[in-house]
Amino acid sequence: GTIDLTVSGGTPNYVFDWDNDGTGDMDDTEDLSGLTAGSYTVIVYDDNGCSDTLTLDVGTQVSVGDLDGISFSMYPNPNHGAFVLNLELKLSAQVTMNVHTLTGQLAHTQQVVNGKNNIDVTDLERGIYMITIKTQTTQKTIRMVLN
Numbered sequence: 075g076t077i078d079l080t081v082s083g084g085t086p087n088y089v090f091d092w093d094n095d096g097t098g099d100m101d102d103t104e105d106l107s108g109l110t111a112g113s114y115t116v117i118v119y120d121d122n123g124c125s126d127t128l129t130l131d132v133g134t135q136v137s138v139g140d141l142d143g144i145s146f147s148m149y150p151n152p153n154h155g156a157f158v159l160n161l162e163l164k165l166s167a168q169v170t171m172n173v174h175t176l177t178g179q180l181a182h183t184q185q186v187v188n189g190k191n192n193i194d195v196t197d198l199e200r201g202i203y204m205i206t207i208k209t210q211t212t213q214k215t216i217r218m219v220l221n
Contacts, residue, residue, distance in 0.1 A: 076105070076106065076108075078105045079104050079118075079128075081104065081118055082147065083147070084121075086120065086121060087120075088118050088119065088121075090103065090104055092115070092116045094114055097117070102116075109132045112131070115128070115130075116130075126216065127216065127217045129214075144163055144164070144167075144169070144207055144212060145162045146161045146214065147160045148193075148205065151216075151218055153218070153220065154196070154220070154221055155194065155198060156195075158192060158193070159171065159190075159205075160191075162188065163209075166188070167210065169187070169188075169209055170185055170186070171183065171184055171186045171191075171205060171206070172205070172206045173205050173218070174206065176202055176204065181195075181203060182195050186207070195220070201219075202218070202219055203217070205217075
């Protein structure tokens with residue numbers, strides 16, 4: 075399998091740290107190839123030291139479940155409780171956004187739609203949260219820093 079990343083936002087130049095060869099080495103390329111099936115996590119750091127984490131699944135074949143994929147981006151990150159969530163659905167689906175603390179406690183939930191969503195979580199305390207975008211068949215998670 076192959077993973078082809080396209081990084082946007084932040085301040086270039088970017089540094090990549092994939093978990094397929096251990097973490098913390100900061101010497102990885104943007105894209106990976108020759109992969110076996112499984113999950114791969116990358117942390118992308120920008121020139122200002124901001125980071126974002128993404129986990130991707132590499133399968134052995136395409137199935138209907140794979141076609142119901144989602145992709146999204148969020149900015150700014152870090153933020154002060156207000157951010158934009160851009161959601162791209164391959165097929166139409168009901169989508170829920172869940173915000174969890176690092177200990178797994180559900181802190182916020184709401185329905186989101188395909189396209190631009192303005193999110194307000196200013197009632198949450200400062201800290202690091204995990205945002206999960208979920209359909210009936212798939213989910214993706216990203217880390218959010220609330221200043």
